[in-house]
């Protein structure tokens with residue numbers, strides 16, 4: 001009781017000293033030693049060195065004989081209050097004090113202002129430790145893998161991506177949404193003008209993917225005839241995003257006969273999109289909960305140069321997605337992810353609520369529900385209300 005009452009007093013004393021002159025972390029640590037642990041007539045702790053790491057600074061001290069490590073651990077709260085930072089202690093003959101820099105927030109909500117800051121074909125991927133927002137440009141790196149164990153934020157991330165792109169490019173974005181958890185997660189997008197089709201099982205997925213393949217083949221031919229090398233050479237403003245949630249359901253591994261053949265065909269078309277369709281305006285977003293080499297085909301992985309990886313269960317799964325360990329060590333925080341393009345960075349991904357999605361996308365809702373089957377029977381596959389034309 002007395003202990004907890006004293007904490008603010010001591011922290012206050014340290015802050016009061018700090019007021020006149022800016023006190024650095026080392027001085028604050030030593031002040032807490034002086035006020036809480038050392039005896040006036042005995043030798044103080046001896047500072048050995050300090051070293052800065054990416055997310056924390058480590059201070060090393062030699063303890064005087066009368067101070068035990070457990071006495072110091074008991075004062076952790078005093079140190080943390082004085083520095084206003086998270087601190088970890090360890091002892092290996094020397095006392096090591098790790099002072100963590102300001103941590104990532106556990107919630108980073110998407111706002112209209114952030115959507116407005118997305119230029120071109122970019123989406124926000126999250127906020128970093130310094131408070132900087134990172135953006136992903138789908139015209140620079142065209143395809144993306146989203147991975148993570150269940151309930152860490154894959155579907156929320158996909159819904160955020162769809163919402164931002166639809167809001168910023170209502171005239172030019174098209175979506176094929178493949179939601180293999182029964183179509184529930186993407187149902188609120190089904191009536192969107194920009195959505196070409198929503199597939200909710202492997203059969204519908206194959207139908208939608210076959211359509212896309214036909215479109216791509218035609219576009220490749222048109223590009224060749226026009227002498228374009230890339231969509232940026234053409235006047236085409238449209239981009240078509242194929243968003244697959246729970247892609248493991250489309251993996252042929254573990255299936256037999258017709259079910260296997262159907263999924264094999266889906267996988268072949270997705271690999272084809274990742275391999276050849278980026279240059280003509282198609283983008284594959286491939287999300288999976290089970291990143292094994294079966295579920296994440298080599299060609300898809302090799303051609304998806306951006307990854308958003310939430311917490312994974314094993315280092316092996318992390319290696320499959322990121323080519324290195326690390327995702328298994330992410331904290332148990334929803335939305336915490338590693339965003340990898342040229343180098344990995346730990347971010348808190350933007351959170352988006354269903355209410356916010358509905359609010360942003362209200363202007364683009366239509367009456368009629370679109371499904372892969374409906375779309376399939378209505379040749380040619382014109383997106384609702386507009387067609388892509390070569391100018």
Ligand SMILES: Nc1ncnc2c1ncn2[C@@H]1O[C@H](COP(=O)(O)OP(=O)(O)OP(=O)(O)O)[C@@H](O)[C@H]1O
Pocket residue numbers: 106107108148149150151152153154155156157289334335336348349350351352
């Ligand atoms: N960026 C985020 N920030 C904070 N909370 C989040 C974030 N993303 C998701 N969550 C929370 O986590 C829950 C699960 O998220 P989500 O449905 O996206 O997980 P998932 O990875 O798709 O899981 P599953 O594999 O079971 O489909 C959400 O309902 C939400 O409460």
Ligand SMILES: [Mg+2]
Pocket residue numbers: 154155156185245
């Ligand atoms: Mg999900």
